[in-house]
Amino acid sequence: MSSARIVSVFGATGLQGSAVVDALLKDGTFVPRAITRDPNSATSQKLKARGVQVVRGDSLDKTSLVTALDGSEAVFAVTVVNSPRVDGQDEVTQGRNIVDAAKKVGVKFFVWTSLPGVKRITGGKLQNCSHFDDKEIVQEYLNSSGLVHANLMLPAFLENLWSYDILKKTDTGYTFALPLHSRKKLQFAWIERDVPAAALALLKNYTDASKNINGKAYPVVNAKVSHAELAEKIGQVLGVEVTYTQSPPMGIEEMDEMWAFVDEYEGYYTTPIPNPDLVALGMKFSTVDEFLNAEVKARYGQ
Known part of the structure; x- marks a missing residue:
């Protein structure tokens, strides 16, 4: 019987999951198993070439998940x-299927990446931000499942600057625009660095009952800055003019409600930055300056 401590990773071909796979490989304590709908994709083949076990599992097909997660710690x-x-195809269905399959095969620890419920926080004023609300519904389901688990609460992704082509070239530098006032502060993380660091800290400590990890929600935030401040920082790193302007609503109900929520509740995570509970588990948070020098300068520098 294999003694490998297998961590099954969902989204292993995406931003969060691939970063977790990389961190697990580098650390060596655990063995990553990539769960994907298409083990034959080009990205899956690259994982296989690095020695990662790639297994088919569809979050809408619970039977496939039971097979995929078997043997996972x-x-x-x-x-x-x-x-x-x-x-029936939403994140609630996907998340509950993963929880059910993990429980069925005897998984010992479950890490869920989540968001706060907008409908709950606003008292029902905003009801259409499903990509927040669905994650909280799954979080509540996980909390009642009996599985030992922890919830990573995510803020805005610094990587969205290029993932959504937000930073635009101008004759004198760059500009970007979003439906939020320039002075409103947004909570951020360098997802590719901070999420795997947090996940690894939890994985290495969950067996220690004195750490009180089970059922806890951990905001993963490395900074709280306004877009005007972020534009200034980007400009300093690139040595060019970078400006931010507030754009009109996007005309997409779910996204417009998300920006309305952020505008009214800009500090929806109240934990100190960096999160002292994660720091106590050995996590080292990134900084915005590190992100800008490592990523933005390489991608947008002249």
Whole structure:
């Protein structure tokens, strides 16, 4: 019988999951198993070439998940947003299927990447931000499942600067625009660095009951800055003019509600930055300056 400490990673071909796989490989304590709908994709083949076990598992097919997770000590779970939302294919269905399959095969520890419920926080004023609300529904389901688990609460992704082509070239530098006032502060993380660091800290400590990890929610935030401040920092790193302007609503109900939520509740995670609970577990948070020098300078520098 294999003694390998297998961590099954969902989204292993995406930003969060691939970063977790990289961290697990580098650390060596655990063996990553990539769970993907298409083990034959080009990205899956690259994982296989690095020695990663790649297994088919569809979060909408619970039977495939039971097979895929068999033998896993732990699970790192992230779900895919389906837009427009379709009942039976949404993140609630995906997340509950993963939880059920993990429980069935005897997984010992479950890490869920989550978001706060907008409908709950606003008292029902905003009801259409499903990519937040669905994750909280799964979090509640996981909390009642009996599985030993922890929830990583994610902020805005610094990587969105290029993932969504937000930073635009101008004659004198760069500009970007989003539907949020320039002075409103947003909570951020360097997802590719901070999520795997947090996940690894939890995985290495979950067996120690004195750490009180089970059922806890951990905000993963490395900074709280306004877009005007972020533009200034980017400009300093690139040595060019970078400006931010507030754009009109996007005309997409779910996204417009998300920006309305951020505008009114800009500090929806109240934990100190960096999170002292994660720091106590050995996590080292990144900084915005590190992100800008390592990523933005390489991608946008002259």
